[in-house]
Amino acid sequence: NAGVTQTPKFQVLKTGQSMTLQCAQDMNHNSMYWYRQDPGMGLRLIYYSASEGTTDKGEVPNGYNVSRLNKREFSLRLESAAPSQTSVYFCASSALFRETEAFFGQGTRLTVV
Amino acid sequence: SQQGEEDPQALSIQEGENATMNCSYKTSINNLQWYRQNSGRGLVHLILIRSNEREKHSGRLRVTLDTSKKSSSLLITASRAADTASYFCATGKTSGSRLTFGEGTQLTVNP
Numbered sequence: 504n505a506g507v508t509q510t511p512k513f514q515v516l517k518t519g520q521s522m523t524l525q526c527a528q529d530m531n532h533n534s535m536y537w538y539r540q541d542p543g544m545g546l547r548l549i550y551y552s553a554s555e556g557t558t559d560k561g562e563v564p565n566g567y568n569v570s571r572l573n574k575r576e577f578s579l580r581l582e583s584a585a586p587s588q589t590s591v592y593f594c595a596s597s598a599l600f601r602e603t604e605a606f607f608g609q610g611t612r613l614t615v616v
Numbered sequence: 617s618q619q620g621e622e623d624p625q626a627l628s629i630q631e632g633e634n635a636t637m638n639c640s641y642k643t644s645i646n647n648l649q650w651y652r653q654n655s656g657r658g659l660v661h662l663i664l665i666r667s668n669e670r671e672k673h674s675g676r677l678r679v680t681l682d683t684s685k686k687s688s689s690l691l692i693t694a695s696r697a698a699d700t701a702s703y704f705c706a707t708g709k710t711s712g713s714r715l716t717f718g719e720g721t722q723l724t725v726n727p
Binding site: 547 | 651657708
């Protein structure tokens with residue numbers, strides 16, 4: 504039982520490049536989330552998917568897109584990376600939207616140069 | 617701005633002492649959760665307290681919730697060096713879209 508798995512763990516991009524962060528959970532959770540963590544800013548929600556087939560913007564969605572591929576997988580795409588997107592990205596899932604504990608992946612450390 | 621705000625930002629104690637961290641929030645909540653993050657790792661859920669609960673225990677952890685003051689506290693008793701981590705509170709609102717995290721308290725337990 505792996506929980507929440509994110510790939511890759513580390514990535515360096517040049518400004519303007521694109522990439523997709525992958526996230527999968529094996530807990531049959533309905534809800535999935537993408538957060539970014541920056542020093543002194545806590546965790547900020549980028550996008551979330553309350554249930555399979557739905558996605559919604561969070562607090563800081565600009566520059567990102569998401570896809571809820573199926574119940575297990577929720578990907579985050581950066582179409583044209585910018586240095587301001589240098590951050591640590593966390594995927595999380597929960598059984599019920601807002602009602603239960605969230606389980607987090609180990610994070611992706613992204614640097615945009 | 618963040619819904620949950622932890623206090624203090626940093627706390628340094630000796631092994632065996634108790635550690636208390638506080639969290640304040642601004643709007644009505646459905647539940648409040650505490651998470652731990654070890655350096656370079658993801659967050660790990662510690663405890664969830666619902667808005668109709670006042671106190672909850674889990675091992676060496678004790679969480680209180682005062683909805684009239686919009687505040688919560690996390691007490692770690694008999695701390696250990698392994699408790700060194702950042703601790704975050706997160707609030708689940710009664711309306712709205714997100715589980716909102718504070719900026720965290722960095723706890724250092726010195727052996």
